[in-house]
Each structure stands twice: as structure tokens, then as C-alpha cells.
Amino acid sequence: MILQPPDQHWMCPNCPVTVVTTGQPNRYHRCGGLQGLVAPMVLDGFQGRVLTVEREDYIGDELVHRDGEGRPIMAVITERPDGSNDVMVNVPTARGAVT
Numbered sequence: 001m002i003l004q005p006p007d008q009h010w011m012c013p014n015c016p017v018t019v020v021t022t023g024q025p026n027r028y029h030r031c032g033g034l035q036g037l038v039a040p041m042v043l044d045g046f047q048g049r050v051l052t053v054e055r056e057d058y059i060g061d062e063l064v065h066r067d068g069e070g071r072p073i074m075a076v077i078t079e080r081p082d083g084s085n086d087v088m089v090n091v092p093t094a095r096g097a098v099t
């Protein structure tokens with residue numbers, strides 16, 4: 001007998017997007033509630049929150065990730081009620097000088 005993985009019901013706490021998958025360990029989407037940033041979806045019934053961290057240091061000429069309003073976003077954090085969290089860091093794109 002072959003066991004089939006169960007369906008997983010994903011939702012976003014910041015926008016109305018929901019998805020049902022089978023055997024997929026995680027799910028990401030462009031979140032309208034987070035101004036179009038790529039953010040993780042969470043299992044249905046999730047009680048925590050998904051939020052962004054705005055970059056506060058000097059940017060200079062770095063190519064940073066920005067949300068739909070032009071703010072530089074350093075990370076997207078998933079916080080759980082038990083105090084654990086996941087962090088998706090948006091690393092600036094490196095540029096080299098041509099000589």
C-alpha cells in the first residue's frame with residue numbers, strides 16, 4: 001500500500017490568499033498585504049503573525065529589496081505564539097565596478 005501525503009491548507013494572515021497543496025513542505029506568495037513582497041504562507045489555523053522589517057541603515061548604491069511603496073525591506077519574519085520564529089532575509093544584490 002502506498003501512503004499518500006495529506007492535503008495541507010495554507011493561508012496568509014496579511015491577505016485573503018489560500019492554497020491547498022499535497023506533500024509540499026512550505027509555500028510562498030507575493031503578498032498584497034505586505035505591498036507585494038514575497039512572503040511565506042502558513043498552515044490554516046496559524047495564530048502568530050508575518051511581518052516585515054524595514055532596513056534602517058545607510059543604503060548608498062546597493063540594490064536592495066523594496067516593497068510596493070518603495071521602502072527598503074531587510075527581512076520578513078514569521079512569529080509564532082510559543083516564541084519561535086522564521087526569518088527570510090532579503091540580502092542586497094552585489095555590484096562590481098568595471099574598469
